[in-house]
Amino acid sequence: MATRFRLAVAVTAAVAMGIAGCGSPSSKNNGSTGGNQGGKITTAANAIDATAKGPAKDVPGSRKGGTIVVTAQTTPNTFDPTDIYYVDSNEIGKLMFRTPTQFDIRDGHPTLVPDLTDVGTVSADKLTWTFKLQPNIKYQDGTPVKVEDLAYAIKRSFAHDVFVNGPTYQMQFFKDGDKYKGPYKGGDTCACVETQGTDTLVVHLAKPFNDLPFYMSFPMFTPIPQAKDTKQNYKNKPLSTGPYMIQSYQPGTALNLVKNPNWDPNTDPARHQYADAFNFKWGGDAVKLQQAALNSNGPDANTINYDELDASLVPQLTGDKKSQLVQGQSSCTIVVQMDTRKIPLEVRKAIATAWPYDSDFKTAGKNDLVAERASTILPPSVPGYQKYTPLPGLSGKGAGDPAAAKKMLQDAGKLGFEVSWFFDNTTPLTQQIAQGRAQALNAAGFKAKPVGVATADLRSKTSDYDAPVNIGQSPAGWCSDWPSGGSWFPVLFESHSITDGLSWGEMKDAALDKEIEDINNLPTDQSTPKWAALDQKIMGMYVAIPRYYDKLAVVQGTNIGTTTGDPTMGMPNFVNMYLKS
């Protein structure tokens, strides 16, 4: 997935955790934790804690009471759990929606734990997963959660023409996923899921899906009683199973959550209910909201803003104000990809050699708080990442070496090679970035041809792999949907990625396809090191210029207790937040 966008979109779900030595997700696995070093990205190495039970471990210093105000400029698009995919709705949804599994953030690292069900057991042929529902779970209105409600939620997710924004892995992996159209059109019968007794959920797959337990943490798996499904109106008043429930909601403007009296902390190993309420407010100016949080006058002391920290406010973060900075991990890598079909390997190496990483980083308004220079495909917070010595020209740092690049072009007989890309010509920032890149490439003997387009045209232009450009097509980055190379390499580098419009490098290599599939079919403990090796191999093909790994950097008021980041979303971890007084 691509980068965190302001304005209208939020970053897609990002999951970062480690799985080490794990034969099946039902095994307990205690990996070592890398230790969160504030804003520095560290390699996640913990895994699954299949025996975790509620209540969740108390956060040191926490206390109950008060109302936390959360602000942002961009508004979440929906709170229908089936339709949630963006990270803002997803993180807020964790306050309301319990799912079969969930991530408990321990020392800044996510560990998959049982939530409504256990973490699942898989059949020998890897095509059937069984999950056991915890007893005595209730909705906000006191009615019990039934296993049929979990099954219904899964079926509902197939109504993709109604819930167009939600994830679609179930269509690819679940049995009948290509045929079933959801309960509104296709009726109740789906071979993808069944219930047995009062507590057993069985998921049937069309092909192995080793990472299913991680996928089951998505909000679309939260239970929904069929009788209470109000379809397109469900988003206005979804039923809560989590510690908070909706008191009032004005779409696009405000959301007020209050305590859910029927949430039992003893059944929940991942969440807390410290604050009495959460007030979400959207639409104000991001810089003004961040400044207000930093000033912490009156009620602003209880406020956290989750827009990306504006560079203009960084100089204020000294002394006491430093403690108002919330840092954490994300699991996104941002790149400029190169079309391997249109640019020979030697020329791609020359582009990398000439690339002005430092000025590019600065011109884009990035700083060390919000981004870390990249040199790999996988970010450090995803298992499979390995900090190998960066390949020549792919360190993510430096001013570029135009002389060396020119020599490479001359040796290849490609001096004057045209390098072209689309850029948004309506904002000064994107114009400056394009200009900087063009200057560097021209100095290196290329013929740089940046093509300016209107903002509204950019997406359609950059997603057209047949367009007359050869670098910078989308996606301009990627974030994990779950914590393994399995949510990166098959998506971005197999041949189908070109028709999916989600390709880095436009690779069409049958041998590479097979290599990726072979690794993807391995148990996670065996696949993880192989992803690392594949990462280096594909980077050696010079498919993309690595720019940076995203980081979480947001500001909060002085009365909010120590807030940690949720690396699965790159957002503040709302379920652990509390007020100091």
Next chain:
Amino acid sequence: MLLYILKRVASAISVVFVTLVASFALFFLAPTDPAGVICGPRCTPQRLADIRSSLSLDQPPVQQIALYMKGLVVGRDFSNGGITQHCSAPCMGYSYRLGAPVTELLLQAVPVTISIVLGGAIVYFFVGVLTGTIAARHRATPLDRVTVGTSLLVNSIPYFVVALLVALYVVNVVLPGSAWHPFWQNPLAWASGLLGAWLTLGLTNAASYTRYSRASMIEALGQDFVRTARSKGISERRVVYRHGVRAALTPVVTILGLDIAYQLTNALFTESIFGLPGIGVLTLRAFGSYDLPVLLGGVMVGSVVLVLMNLIVDIAYTFLDPRVRLG
């Protein structure tokens, strides 16, 4: 008078209709990508096609506008994925981004903007007229010069600078915090949450009204009827505030009406800076995400407000100045 009003209403409807058609045309002629915005970064061609279909963006623009107009007059049905939703007239559709009925979004936003603007208008009208009248009464004195000088100074500072400074360093320190609370739920909280915006909008605009009122008062106080009133022995206070102000108010009221109309459609800075969810912020957000139904809703509200305020000003004129007749 009644015939005049009817003619103006008919004219207003045609203005709103033309504005809507023009907005629709601009939207489809200009580069826009509402489906792409919703689709987000993880956007496959299939997902994009699904979104376009769900928003009826795959229909011809002429058909889309015809359905929109039909919805305004008689309502319409929206069918998607085996589900049909009826939208009663006046149906302005559903927000592409939020999926919420546009009517509902507007009904939430309009009271906010009206509250901001009317409250601000009360402040700047009364403060401006009072200070302008005082300045006119004490014309060419130090008081007059200070008043005019101060109004010029205030007018020279960009509004958004003043608003930002107030929002960051005065609100929550001296003034109560900015927030929207519907009047019917809690009038005190409503007033308290808007106080910062009212005073900022009011006092910055009062500077202009000081100068309008001063100039108008000076002219009114030089009229024959004022000299006649003085010669009858009426007190100066009564001459100024009973006779002079009434005559001086006429042009000021005209400007007030137009200003209110303008601010109702341009309260964006105030709403954004003070975090108030009015129609300005709603429309700006819709603009950025190519949310056509919300955009059209905002355009419709804006055009109705403008024509209505113009009509109200024209009618008010006849009461303020008996010499004016409508026809």
